[in-house]
Amino acid sequence: MTTNETETATPRATRVTTPKLRCIVTGKERLTNKSYLETKAAAAKTDVAGYLSNYISREALRLLRQGKTLAETRAELNATATGDIPSDTLQAAVKLNGKWSKVA
Numbered sequence: 001m002t003t004n005e006t007e008t009a010t011p012r013a014t015r016v017t018t019p020k021l022r023c024i025v026t027g028k029e030r031l032t033n034k035s036y037l038e039t040k041a042a043a044a045k046t047d048v049a050g051y052l053s054n055y056i057s058r059e060a061l062r063l064l065r066q067g068k069t070l071a072e073t074r075a076e077l078n079a080t081a082t083g084d085i086p087s088d089t090l091q092a093a094v095k096l097n098g099k100w101s102k103v104a
Contacts, residue, residue, distance in 0.1 A: 023057040024093060025064070025073055027081030030057075044096045054093040061097050064090070 019037060020029045041051040056064070063073040070085060085093075 019052075021052065021055045023055060023060055023081070024053075024085060025056050025060040025070065025081060025090075026077050026079040028057055028077075028079075046096065051096070054089075054096050056093050056097045058098070061094065064094055065098075 018031050019034060021032050021037075022029045037048045037051060041048045044051055046054075057077075059077055060073050060079075063076060064070075068076070070090065073079070074081065
């Protein structure tokens with residue numbers, strides 16, 4: 001690189017942290033973006049923090065809706081998360097996630 005190229009090079013933008021969704025059932029994480037979170041939170045009639053704290057992955061949500069228990073779901077999906085989730089919290093999170101939350 002010549003001195004002329006160095007002078008015209010644009011400085012790098014400040015690195016922005018990519019938000020991650022962490023499943024409360026399995027502990028698995030996935031990358032997301034701010035606009036996705038805002039859209040999902042608005043559709044669920046909650047704020048972004050509420051959506052993040054009640055996120056359930058699609059696979060775990062499917063098993064829970066099939067009637068599997070928390071322990072069965074975690075075992076089937078090789079979950080890294082441990083600890084108990086109160087029944088009312090789990091039911092609220094199931095309602096909040098997925099397409100069913102938009103019905104009725």
